[in-house]
């Protein structure tokens with residue numbers, strides 16, 4: 160397998176951490192969506208990352224699709240999400256809310272870097288979407304005392320939250336008031352201390368268009 164995309168992307172990071180958790184061997188091509196767009200286009204006309212090339216040459220796009228394939232490869236016993244039912248939906252719901260935060264934080268970063276020129280109305284909306292979603296997640300996490308979101312074992316919810324939380328804080332200093340999100344901060348810190356998370360990290364630069 161071959162993973163395309165830089166680790167400053169919260170989405171690429173999430174896939175790479177899952178690959179390490181599953182101990183699935185993979186090659187990494189840290190291609191930039193800007194300067195290496197045409198190399199990415201050879202596999203994914205959307206020119207987006209993460210893109211995962213499977214052994215049979217299939218190029219998978221979109222984080223949720225990629226993780227679905229990895230979960231299947233890992234098998235039901237090791238999968239970072241329950242196979243079915245309310246427990247599965249609960250993990251996917253937290254992972255999707257967390258991924259939505261990253262989505263909005265990436266949009267805001269592109270506007271800060273003037274790659275797009277949105278209105279104040281749009282950027283204000285993104286900020287509200289991020290802070291309201293994190294506030295909801297904080298209240299839900301506060302109601303749980305387990306080391307990971309859904310118990311003693313890590314799930315996709317933990318990886319998604321940690322990647323989104325770290326990216327949003329680093330891309331937008333001051334946007335998130337960490338003191339108002341103590342349970343999310345503790346949850347993210349616990350995950351970031353793990354080897355699987357530490358080995359998959361690239362600081363965000365202000366030079367995204369040139370890297």
Ligand SMILES: N[C@@H](CCC(=O)N[C@@H](CS)C(=O)NCC(=O)O)C(=O)O
Nearest residue numbers: 168169170192207208209221222265
């Ligand atoms: N929904 C997508 C989001 C991926 C995404 O936004 N990736 C960014 C990098 S962080 C990207 O490819 N940006 C270039 C573009 O969208 O054209 C997923 O989950 O895979």
